Amino acid sequence: MAKTPHYAMVIDLNTCVGACMAACAMENQTPVWENKWRTYVHDMEIGGDNDELIRRRFFPRLCNHCDNPPCMSVCPTGATHKLDNGIVMVDDELCMGCRACAMACPYDARYDVTYDDVDQGKEFYGELHHRSRPSVDKCSFCAHRVMRGLKPACVETCVGSSRLFGDLNDPKDEVSKLVKSGVAKPLMAHLGTRPNVYYISDIERTT
Amino acid sequence: MERDEPTFYGNGVNQDLAVTTRYAAIEPMYDSEEIPDVLLKLTEIISGKEEAFDKLAGMMEGLAGLPAAPTKAAWERLKAEGEKSPFTKACREVGLIETAKRLHTTPENLDKTLREKGVYHEESMHELLEQYAVPHKLPTTTASGRIEFFSTLFDMLRSQGFTTPHFSVLARPFAAECRENKTMDQALDEDEFYFTYGKVPTVSYGSTNSNNPVLAAINTWKKDIYTGVWLHPDRAEKLGIQSGDKIRLKNTLSGQEADGHAYVTRKVRSDTLFLHSAFGVENPQLTRSYAMGGTATNHLIPHNVEPVVAGFRSQEFTIRIAKA
Amino acid sequence: MEGMFYSTQNVWTWWIAIYLFLGGLGGALVVISCLTHMYIKPHKQLVIWANLSSFVMLSVGSLMLFLHLLDHLAIIHVLNPMVLVNKPDAWISWGTQFIVWMMVWSIVYSLPYMLETKFWTKMPVVGTILGLFAWVGNLPQSIHNIIGWLAIINGIGTVLYTGLLLQSFPAVALWHNPGVPLLFIVSAFSTAMAFLLLVLYLAIRQDEDHELRVFYERTDVILIGIELLIIFVFFHFTTYGLESARHTAAILWDDMGWIVGFIGFGLIVPFLIEFRGVTKGWNSAAPVVLAAVLVLSGGYLLRHYFTYAGSYERPYPAVNSIRQHSQAGPVTKVVAVMPSTER
Incomplete structure (x- = not known):
């Protein structure tokens, strides 16, 4: 029997131009009018000290789908839960919106979906709108797509092939190889969250 | 983002020989029409309704090789079916058939491959080199049979009277002229900058997709970076300008003036201003992009045509800025 | 990166600062009043005052949380006691149960004494309801003590919860350490002592309570002293440690509200007043009352600053946590975003 997949994402910061926010918003119907997104692409300026090259860096971020998710342990209702394949999900039927998860998340990945956002979403996204309840929402690695064998919307739309999505339990998977090689590193691993989103930075890049 | 390209063309970036085209990612907004259809209507106004299509399609056949007769048939059919931009769609339809024919494949397969992969590969770079690479295939196709750094085209143009240095038969450098009676070596004044511009991934200038609410939301989030005039902190400090300050820009050559907001960043050279060319929309019907503000590049870039390929000399001037 | x-x-x-403050204070009030009544000095009035105040405080505090929920109906999932089986790792689950059952048992514990008081039995509506529970007054003492202990255990749980809640957020150095629950427990009992001193001096006003008041004052002095020591520990912890803790230190130790307001008037001044009261005594109740009010204000300020000064470290600028995201200005390597001016 095939091993249960353990999904992870690798983001190559060298090729990101920040195009995925819109694809994610449309797929997951986030309240963009309130500047609430499941994934953000920061537009940063890095380097520059001691005559180093100054670069513009697009820095995409999203829920890290931690193996030890602090947002899940603090969740009193069980709304935040982890699937066998590693994806951390939010059940908006259970979520009461206490925001303990937002406080616990080191990656600032949680955001409020309010009653107003639900109402306005109906207008904004029309008849296809699927949100019915408020919750403290976050990225789901597009679990609904992944389960149909598709890639997350942000990966699908990524023009620079900056975002890769794969299975860490498959040694032949590109993502798995990049993670194993050490080129792709997680954010703030010292917190013990065991994140599943890895980044390749300019300096680390070998190819 | 919102249009299907009317034609199929070579893949410019990759060194392999391949065909590509553009597929619309989002629905066109409002009652916007495709450019070929707009051009057709203009031709109708200029050349008269009767002859317009044949003239335009005939010219396209001559220039781009798109056969006029089947295009006309498709256009008339699509028009009768009530299609929104029938000319563009007709070009696309015929283009797909013709390109497929050339590639010895079916239009369906070509379309499918392009949708899935973005390009249709004809030959890889290596196969091309194998066949055409110069070291293996000497003599070259030049008049002398050797590699020539000489333009026969420009030689011909010179004989037709185009004798300015731009039409030199040998590749030669040109000093840019950004200021009157001043060379590029001369120092800029304290408030004077060279100018360059670029695009944002979320919108093309003035198109209706600039009003797309999701894209507009991204622009709003990055408003300072996207709509601001980029300015190096060393220069900004001397001028007493901070990020977000309203500034007045003036083209020293053309005298054009525009307002903008400063975005102070080290990502731009200290002698140059940078602007994203997507903003400063002036059509109030495009409510979101209109509200976004920003500086329109056409308020700063003069009508200054480069003589050889008739492109705009859109960066050959300097700009003075001051706190508004 | x-x-x-x-x-x-x-x-x-x-609103969370209020929730944490009233939760800690209310929980400690129940614990102290029940223990006092059972083991130090039977004092029915004190029990009624403490437990009913606690009930009001927890109602107000929980209301703060409830009003700020995104989906109010879904609160049913944490009110259901099965939440302790389903989500035993979440402190809000425990906290909600502690609060609910502390409120229930402390009121049940107070019922017999309320039934003896005309003020309560003659009150419209309340009196009628009390009448329905007259049987509680006839329960044997042993059962009554068990009810008291149920209230005490849930009270301790509530006090503990207010500290553990913040401790469960690992990204923030100021919160994610065992000092926080300790500090909050000490502060909760200290503010509860202060509140009871106010009750004894201003509401009950019985000469026979002198010894009890002195006992509370002494305990409070000790608790404030310990609290000062813990604050010193936090000073050291935040100043010489993790970068995010140092950012917290930069916020706290540059804020007069924290230094003068909390440490000065919330701890040191009442400590000195009560210390003198314990060693030499005061001629009037006024200084102790003043000290108690200061301690209570300090209790809120402590939680206020703890919620605001918790500092996250991230490899990108914050978006969700600060309402007005701004990228204006050149980004330097380390950017300090100060807490919003909302407070």
Whole structure:
């Protein structure tokens, strides 16, 4: 029997131009009018000290789908839960919106979906709108797509092939190889969250 | 983002020989029409309704090789079916058939491959080199049979009277002229900058997709970076300008003036201003992009045509800025 | 990744500070009043005052949380006691149960004494309801003590919860350490002592309570002293440690509200007043009353600053946690985003 997949994402910061926010918003119907997104692409300026090259860096971020998710342990209702394949999900039927998860998340990945956002979403996204309840929402690695064998919307739309999505339990998977090689590193691993989103930075890049 | 390209063309970036085209990612907004259809209507106004299509399609056949007769048939059919931009769609339809024919494949397969992969590969770079690479295939196709750094085209143009240095038969450098009676070596004044511009991934200038609410939301989030005039902190400090300050820009050559907001960043050279060319929309019907503000590049870039390929000399001037 | 950004949050603000303050205070009130009544000096009035005040405080505090929920109906999932089986790792689950059952048992514990008081039995509506529970007054003493202990255990749980709640957020150095629950427990009991001193001096006003008042004052002095020591420990912890803790230190130790307001008037001044009261005594109740009011204000300020000064470290600027995201200005390697001016 095939091993249960353990999904992870690798983001190559060298090729990101920040195009995925819109694809994610449309797929997951986030309240963009309130500047609430499941994934953000920061537009940063890095380097520059001691005559180093100054670069513009697009820095995409999203829920890290931690193996030890602090947002899940603090969740009193069980709304935040982890699937066998590693994806951390939010059940908006259970979520009461206490925001303990937002406080616990080191990656600032949680955001409020309010009653107003639900109402306005109906207008904004029309008849296809699927949100019915408020919750403290976050990225789901597009679990609904992944389960149909598709890639997350942000990966699908990524023009620079900056975002890769794969299975860490498959040694032949590109993502798995990049993670194993050490080129792709997680954010703030010292917190013990065991994140599943890895980044390749300019300096680390070998190819 | 919102249009299907009317034609199929070579893949410019990759060194392999391949065909590509553009597929619309989002629905066109409002009652916007495709450019070929707009051009057709203009031709109708200029050349008269009767002859317009044949003239335009005939010219396209001559220039781009798109056969006029089947295009006309498709256009008339699509028009009768009530299609929104029938000319563009007709070009696309015929283009797909013709390109497929050339590639010895079916239009369906070509379309499918392009949708899935973005390009249709004809030959890889290596196969091309194998066949055409110069070291293996000497003599070259030049008049002398050797590699020539000489333009026969420009030689011909010179004989037709185009004798300015731009039409030199040998590749030669040109000093840019950004200021009157001043060379590029001369120092800029304290408030004077060279100018360059670029695009944002979320919108093309003035198109209706600039009003797309999701894209507009991204622009709003990055408003300072996207709509601001980029300015190096060393220069900004001397001028007493901070990020977000309203500034007045003036083209020293053309005298054009525009307002903008400063975005102070080290990502731009200290002698140059940078602007994203997507903003400063002036059509109030495009409510979101209109509200976004920003500086329109056409308020700063003069009508200054480069003589050889008739492109705009859109960066050959300097700009003075001051706190508004 | 190069450069980290430090930012405070705007998710849990003053209303959580009130929740934590009233939760700790209310929980400690129940614990102290029940223990006093059972083991130090039987004092029915004190029990009624403490437990009913606690009930009001917890109602107000929980209301703060409830009003700020995104989906009010879903609260049913934490009110259901099965939550302890389903989500035993979440402190809000325990906290909600502790609060609910502390409120229930402390009121049940107070019922017999309320039934003896005309003020309550003659009150419209309340009197009628009390009448329905007259049988509680006839329960044997042993059962009554068990009810008291149920209230005490849930009270301790509530006090503990207010500290453990913040401790469960690992990204923030100021919160994620065992000092926080300790500090909050000490502070909760200290503020509860202060509150009871106010009750004894201003509401009950019996000469026979002198010894009890002295006992509370002494305990409070000790608790404030310990609290000062813990604050010193936090000073050291935040100043010489993790970068995010140092960012917290930069916020706290640059804020007069924290230094003068909390440490000065919330701890040192009442400590000195009560210390003198314990060693030499005061001629009037006024200084102790003043000290008690200061301690209570300090109790709120402590939680206020703890919620605001918790600093996250991130490799990108914050978006969700600060309402007005701004990228204006050149980004330097380490950006300090100060807490919002909302407070």
